[in-house]
Amino acid sequence: MFISVLLHELAHSIVALKYGLKVRQITLFIFGGVSDIEEQGESSKDFRKEFKIAVVGPITSFVIAGILALAWWILLLTSSSSSAQTGFSTTTDAIKSIAEAVLGYGALTNTLLGGFNLIPAFPLDGGRILRSALVRWKRKYDQSTKIAVRIGIAISYGFIAFGFITMFSVSFVSGMWIMFMGWFLNSGAQSYLSQHELSTTLSGVRLRDIMNTRFISVKPDITVNDLLNNYFNAYRKSEFPVVDEKHGSNLLGAVTAKQAINVVPEHNRDRITVEEIMIPKNKLIVMKSNRTADEALRKIFRENKSRVFVYDDNEEEEEEKEEDHIEKRGVGAIGEKKEQEKLEIKEQERQERQKLVGLISKTDLLNIAREREEYEKEVEKVSSSNNIEERRTSFSSSFLLPTHKFNIVSRQRLLFLVFGMILFIIAYSVGAILVKINSTEAEIMKKDFQEQIKGVNQYEIFINNFRVALGMFVPGFGIALGILSAFSTGWYLMLYHILPPLYSIFLH
Amino acid sequence: MVFNAVSHTSPIILHISPLIVFLTPFGILEIIAYRIAISRSGIISYQLIKDSNKRKSWQKYVIPTIIEIVVVLVILLIGAIIEWQMAQQFGIVGN
Numbered sequence: 001m002f003i004s005v006l007l008h009e010l011a012h013s014i015v016a017l018k019y020g021l022k023v024r025q026i027t028l029f030i031f032g033g034v035s036d037i038e039e040q041g042e043s044s045k046d047f048r049k050e051f052k053i054a055v056v057g058p059i060t061s062f063v064i065a066g067i068l069a070l071a072w073w074i075l076l077l078t079s080s081s082s083s084a085q086t087g088f089s090t091t092t093d094a095i096k097s098i099a100e101a102v103l104g105y106g107a108l109t110n111t112l113l114g115g116f117n118l119i120p121a122f123p124l125d126g127g128r129i130l131r132s133a134l135v136r137w138k139r140k141y142d143q144s145t146k147i148a149v150r151i152g153i154a155i156s157y158g159f160i161a162f163g164f165i166t167m168f169s170v171s172f173v174s175g176m177w178i179m180f181m182g183w184f185l186n187s188g189a190q191s192y193l194s195q196h197e198l199s200t201t202l203s204g205v206r207l208r209d210i211m212n213t214r215f216i217s218v219k220p221d222i223t224v225n226d227l228l229n230n231y232f233n234a235y236r237k238s239e240f241p242v243v244d245e246k247h248g249s250n251l252l253g254a255v256t257a258k259q260a261i262n263v264v265p266e267h268n269r270d271r272i273t274v275e276e277i278m279i280p281k282n283k284l285i286v287m288k289s290n291r292t293a294d295e296a297l298r299k300i301f302r303e304n305k306s307r308v309f310v311y312d313d314n315e316e317e318e319e320e321k322e323e324d325h326i327e328k329r330g331v332g333a334i335g336e337k338k339e340q341e342k343l344e345i346k347e348q349e350r351q352e353r354q355k356l357v358g359l360i361s362k363t364d365l366l367n368i369a370r371e372r373e374e375y376e377k378e379v380e381k382v383s384s385s386n387n388i389e390e391r392r393t394s395f396s397s398s399f400l401l402p403t404h405k406f407n408i409v410s411r412q413r414l415l416f417l418v419f420g421m422i423l424f425i426i427a428y429s430v431g432a433i434l435v436k437i438n439s440t441e442a443e444i445m446k447k448d449f450q451e452q453i454k455g456v457n458q459y460e461i462f463i464n465n466f467r468v469a470l471g472m473f474v475p476g477f478g479i480a481l482g483i484l485s486a487f488s489t490g491w492y493l494m495l496y497h498i499l500p501p502l503y504s505i506f507l508h
Numbered sequence: 509m510v511f512n513a514v515s516h517t518s519p520i521i522l523h524i525s526p527l528i529v530f531l532t533p534f535g536i537l538e539i540i541a542y543r544i545a546i547s548r549s550g551i552i553s554y555q556l557i558k559d560s561n562k563r564k565s566w567q568k569y570v571i572p573t574i575i576e577i578v579v580v581l582v583i584l585l586i587g588a589i590i591e592w593q594m595a596q597q598f599g600i601v602g603n
Binding site: 413476 | 549581
């Protein structure tokens with residue numbers, strides 16, 4: 001199973017690498033695997049690339065399933081012919097039957113893996129295929145992602161409802177398993193949606209506009225004792241950037257309270273300097289001030305860090321211009337190596353000259369995202385209430401529109417009611433008209449039904465109906481129950497419809 | 509149940525489409541009650557999918573649902589009484 005999943009994920013990764021996308025890692029877990037492919041920049045938003053990367057996984061699984069099934073079939077043919085010839089079983093037969101079982105199981109597992117991944121529910125491959133199709137159709141990546149994820153969430157609720165019904169009607173364990181799969185899909189889709197929304201909210205925000213410019217930094221040459229007494233104890237912060245003030249506030253690294261206290265023994269704190277214990281710059285998240293906040297948040301989550309150190313990009317731009325100039329000038333074959341060395345030295349110098357201009361923490365980024373989301377919601381609310389006001393003045397049927405806080409008789413409510421009614425009529429009609437049963441079956445079921453309703457009174461009718469109605473209020477499951485109950489009502493009434501009239505008199 | 513009762517007293521009903529249940533007073537009430545419940549289930553599912561801030565807006569789901577449960581309860585109670593009365597008129601249940 002793990003080999004199948006690994007091959008499936010490897011196929012995704014190979015195609016992604018072919019398109020120049022970074023593949024950080026492949027994680028295998030109980031339900032399958034995940035290829036951590038970089039979702040950054042416009043290239044990852046190309047629907048053709050996404051489609052090819054997504055579809056190659058299920059195709060690989062199906063191809064493996066096909067090969068294994070073919071091998072299983074050949075083995076089955078040879079073993080049946082050989083046993084027919086010899087007439088007794090040998091050790092070879094035993095090995096063959098084990099091989100048959102392994103191949104059969106492999107073929108089945110890979111078919112299921114490919115099939116399951118084609119379910120159009122994010123974050124499965126089917127969800128990504130659906131998104132690429134929607135992007136092709138709608139040309140809007142953000143909108144398509146939201147639609148695809150919501151379809152995935154709806155499917156996950158379907159799984160949960162189906163699992164719930166299976167649990168009580170077919171098999172408790174199978175039902176639980178299906179519900180668990182539904183929950184897995186649901187949590188995957190929900191977390192993808194929230195990440196996507198967060199990323200969309202922060203995508204236009206530059207770090208220079210939100211960074212905290214009033215930060216306290218420490219010098220590299222102060223002792224750990226100084227650091228603890230004059231910084232950590234005084235400002236009560238968990239981390240300080242280490243800055244070389246002699247060379248224009250260049251960032252050297254960062255030092256945490258945990259390091260200062262745990263790593264350095266008390267008797268050495270007067271001797272050891274910050275420079276010796278600090279986290280070097282290359283292990284921190286250091287970003288240019290013109291980078292976006294969503295990029296910063298992605299890095300924070302990926303590298304499991306708490307903040308981003310922002311450096312000035314003015315010097316960088318100048319450097320870049322200089323680099324471009326060198327490139328435009330062109331270099332000969334002999335001078336190429338020297339130029340390369342020069343560039344490397346310049347890169348090193350540039351990194352050393354990164355002037356720290358601000359800090360931004362994960363909490364800051366999340367708060368900004370929340371504020372922006374709230375602002376967008378407010379704007380949406382104001383614009384929708386303006387629309388309602390406009391509609392109220394133009395239509396006399398204002399009772400349809402929300403007039404109070406909880407919005408019981410809203411346009412949306414009526415729409416759902418009509419939709420529910422249509423769904424009921426369809427399910428009822430399918431049960432009453434389309435499902436055919438013979439008169440013997442109908443007679444047995446009718447007798448059974450009459451036994452059930454014998455001796456019932458109005459309270460029992462009410463309790464039974466109310467119990468069914470309560471089940472219909474359950475999100476997701478209620479719709480399934482409604483369809484089932486409409487179908488069975490139609491079906492039961494059909495029993496009377498198909499029995500000959502005279503026969504029903506004898507039943508009395 | 510009423511359909512069962514009517515089928516005993518007037519077998520002619522067996523030649524009529526079972527969709528006739530939509531036209532009985534209790535049938536209409538029951539259908540309305542069930543539709544309210546199903547559509548509320550649909551609305552909550554839709555809001556759960558759409559609303560990213562569920563914890564803050566739980567009132568938006570719970571209060572209308574409670575109101576509608578009470579409405580459904582009343583409708584079904586009236587429907588059950590009518591159904592019982594009709595079934596007794598056609599005289600087969602309850603014994």
